Amino acid sequence: MIRNPRLRNREQANNRHLIDPYPVHTLKRVDQPTTRINEAEVFRQHEQTSGFYRAGRGDFGEHMQQEYRRFVPKYPLSGAMVSMAGALADLVDEPVGMGAAGMPDSAVPKNMSWAPMGQVAEKKAPFTDNPEKMARHIKETAYFLRADLVGICELPVYAIYSHQKQDGKPIHLNHKYAIAILIDQDWHTSRQTSGNDWISNSMSFLAYSTSGFIACMLADYIRRLGYPARAHHAMNYQVAVPPILLWAGLGEMCRIGDIVLNPFLGPRFKAAIVTTDLPLAIDKPIDFGLQDFCAKCKKCATECPSGSISDKDKVMYHGYEKWPVDVDKCTKMRIGNKQGSGCGVCIKVCPWNKPNTLFHRSISWTMRKLPFARRFGVWGDDLLGYGKPDYNHKWWLDLETINGDLQVPNSSKNR
Ligand code: SF4
Secondary structure, eight states: OOOOTTOOOHHHHHOTTOOSSSOGGGSOBOSSOSSOBOTTTOOOOBGGGSHHHHHHHTTTOHHHHHHHHHTTTTSHHHHHHHHHHHHTTTOSSOOTTBOGGGOBGGGSOTTOOSOOTTOOOSSOOTTOOOHHHHHHHHHHHHHHTTOSEEEEEEOOGGGBOSBOTTTOOBOOOOOSEEEEEEEEOOHHHHHHOOSSSTTHHHHHHHHHHHHHHHHHHHHHHHHHTTSOEEEEBTTBOSBOHHHHHHHTTSOEEOSSTTOEEBTTTBTOEEEEEEEEOSOOOOOOOBOOSHHHHHHHHOHHHHHOTTOOBOOSOOEEETTEEEOOBOHHHHHHHHHHOSSSSSOOHHHHHOTTOOOSOHHHHHHHHHHHHOGGGHHHHHHHHHHTTTTSOOGGGOOSOOOEEETTEEEOOTTOOOO
16 A cells, blocks of 8 residues: 555656656546536625535524534644644735735845745746746646646636635636646545544645645745736635636546545545646646446445435536535534534545555546446445445544543544
8 A cells, every 4th residue: 555645656757757646647638527517607606605604604503603613623633734724824925015024015124135925026037938838847846845636727717706705805816827736635544534533624624734835835936937826725715626626637526516526536635726827738627437427326425424415416506517415414514513523424435535556546447447337336345345434543533622621522432
């Protein structure tokens, strides 16, 4: 088993022209995402319509409003991660009126010689006008910063939120390109968890905070090359992530509602985005047979503890043809979970949630290429016991902060 998800595979090591850690060059590329999108019907969403925002506002009652404030920090590790992610909230774009190292202009010493932090450089850097070379360079830079997968697309206008969550102000974003950065939530931990125990939120925030950290640095780097760029991460989005992932060739929409599923990571990742005007060659959407696979599998719908995921057919919703999901039920489950912190059972049980080993890459290839094998794939997944927690290797501590005290919860699997 490859424990380090960042280890590049042997194929890449032997082919220096391959820059991606996963064999994305083997995927079938298509002109349109496999999810039908009726662009005339897609409207730009107000970010305050999200389930979590509504919970924090009190739309689901006082108890949920209180739980919303503690459902991540009630577990000490996810609390540490959300603090770090929060520190990145104001580092997404060039600071207004700030100088070097984030100091106010008035406080910057006159003899300071380096470029002010985060500003778009006045002169464009040499060698930045070739879109093919720059796309390759930006991907290599993101991988150097420890991204797991990267894709690039033109930014669809309908992916831009209409209004900000923080202050409700209208969003004016006119960047041409979007760079999507995926971070794996860790297979080693995913194998052990039930999906809704005490490590669940930490897996999410590992990927939220890391992808946000990389996006903020990448956006700052691009601004230093002389082009506008803004990072978008869990603590400060101006764009909806799923349509960008579809167009950037990083996955297909799956049965788990608005979730995009990647052929190498499954749904076990979180993403951050950089939008920019730096000229970049774009990727194309991918088709690995997921629409057919999800139509047959339905494992997430069966296992979802809140019954939020439908086992029925797709419907047209806000211009997307997708499987419906009950966002309110899902939000209440994740916030109100008394047996753990958060919930990701759908991610845990998905047959595409596998390690990057030769055996699993072979199975994945078969599922992608041979439609008749897909039913056997779901059956074999159950037979081999994937989807069940493996607490024999559990590494984390079960703890819950209650009224300021750390306690061992009744649901603890500590051994
Ligand atoms: Fe699709 Fe099955 Fe994964 Fe659900 S569990 S997203 S139906 S492949």
